Amino acid sequence: MSRVRVSLLADAMCDPRPRGLARYTRGLCTALLESGEIDLELVAHLSPAAGELPPAPVSRLTASRELVREHVELPRLMSRRQIDVLHAPANRGLPVWAPCPTVVTRHDVIERMFAPGHRGSRRGRLRMLYADAIAMRRSTVVTTVSETSRRDIERQWPGCRGRTLVAGEGVDSRFFDPRVSEATERLRARHQLPRSFILYVGGFEPRKDVATLIAAMAACRVPDVGLVLAGSMGQWRDRILASLATAQIAGRTRVLDFVGDDDLPGLYAAARCFVCPSRYEGFGLPVIEAMATGRPTIVSDGGALPEVAGDAAAVFPAGDAAALTSAIEQVLTDSRLATRLIEHGRRRAEEYRWERVVGRYVSLYRRMSGADAVPPATQPVYA
Numbered sequence: 001m002s003r004v005r006v007s008l009l010a011d012a013m014c015d016p017r018p019r020g021l022a023r024y025t026r027g028l029c030t031a032l033l034e035s036g037e038i039d040l041e042l043v044a045h046l047s048p049a050a051g052e053l054p055p056a057p058v059s060r061l062t063a064s065r066e067l068v069r070e071h072v073e074l075p076r077l078m079s080r081r082q083i084d085v086l087h088a089p090a091n092r093g094l095p096v097w098a099p100c101p102t103v104v105t106r107h108d109v110i111e112r113m114f115a116p117g118h119r120g121s122r123r124g125r126l127r128m129l130y131a132d133a134i135a136m137r138r139s140t141v142v143t144t145v146s147e148t149s150r151r152d153i154e155r156q157w158p159g160c161r162g163r164t165l166v167a168g169e170g171v172d173s174r175f176f177d178p179r180v181s182e183a184t185e186r187l188r189a190r191h192q193l194p195r196s197f198i199l200y201v202g203g204f205e206p207r208k209d210v211a212t213l214i215a216a217m218a219a220c221r222v223p224d225v226g227l228v229l230a231g232s233m234g235q236w237r238d239r240i241l242a243s244l245a246t247a248q249i250a251g252r253t254r255v256l257d258f259v260g261d262d263d264l265p266g267l268y269a270a271a272r273c274f275v276c277p278s279r280y281e282g283f284g285l286p287v288i289e290a291m292a293t294g295r296p297t298i299v300s301d302g303g304a305l306p307e308v309a310g311d312a313a314a315v316f317p318a319g320d321a322a323a324l325t326s327a328i329e330q331v332l333t334d335s336r337l338a339t340r341l342i343e344h345g346r347r348r349a350e351e352y353r354w355e356r357v358v359g360r361y362v363s364l365y366r367r368m369s370g371a372d373a374v375p376p377a378t379q380p381v382y383a
Helices: 020-035 066-081 122-138 147-156 178-191 210-219 234-247 264-270 285-292 305-309 321-333 335-350 354-369
Strands: 005-009 039-044 058-060 085-088 102-105 141-144 164-166 197-201 226-230 253-256 273-276 297-300 314-316
Touching: 005 020, 005 066, 020 039, 020 285, 020 354, 039 066, 085 354, 102 122, 102 354, 141 147, 141 354, 147 164, 178 264, 197 210, 197 264, 197 285, 210 226, 210 234, 210 321, 234 253, 264 285, 273 285, 273 321, 285 297, 285 305, 285 335, 297 305, 297 321, 305 314, 314 321, 321 335
Parallel strands: 005 039, 005 085, 039 058, 085 102, 102 141, 141 164, 197 226, 197 273, 226 253, 273 297, 297 314
Antiparallel strands: none
């Protein structure tokens, strides 16, 4: 069987405080290396700020201007290295021309559906739109992480119809480790966690709708239950802290600005349940992580969350604080419901192990490179 040489753009992994794109990229990279089925090389301009890149050969792009790196230096490198497939895993980054087939993973179109979740210059916004136009129009194949995102992508870019595949996203095996519960007491002491708490992990831009979770917790009638909010608040810190004060639950809320990957499984395992109140998600990786650690999970009906969670989570209408309060109270007081969610959640999370998901990417690379005979355009969208 012939080997396929794949280059993966790796700058997303250099973020010192990794969020969704960085964690997806690292998870895919690690799974591809562990599969042993392709020859993987990484391409990066940035230097890793948090730990090292996974153990694969790394080529550095050195040009000072991003456009030169992307559209001149990168294609030359692909040609010189005789790469079979170039994959941009973080929404954009492809050159306008490449000497080999290309893949872009577009996780969602949330940037175009909601107001930006960060302050940015007009120049930066134009640069993003320009990079999107190239990636979505010039890529050989677009992969994404859910059927919801596939539909959104094809509505936004009709030219992607017929070449967009739902290849999926995976969860790291460490979230399934039964020994993770052994770390909970150590984490409680280090982070001064409440004995009993509801957990939220993620961003804090308005779309994430942490305000609805705060309102729901303020109305919750289950005694002695706290709230833990984990994630970098950035520019939204003052707004979140003001919401906690207004709801009069600041005293029973613990705010963790950042939790490292090593501590994250234990943090999930320490919680009574996990809540994702977001108004819209293209996937929602923390939901699967919580399920893998055996936590009953509550999600809104925003975007792909019901699709990803299946029957393994309690679902409430996005933005409905009263419905979320009811769901939290039910999960905390109904042991049969909690047990069912835990059992279903573990089974659901098993479907998203990187060891299972990565084969779809390997198969795609092989078809695109010609190592397998059937061209990708004739393949059905992955279930």
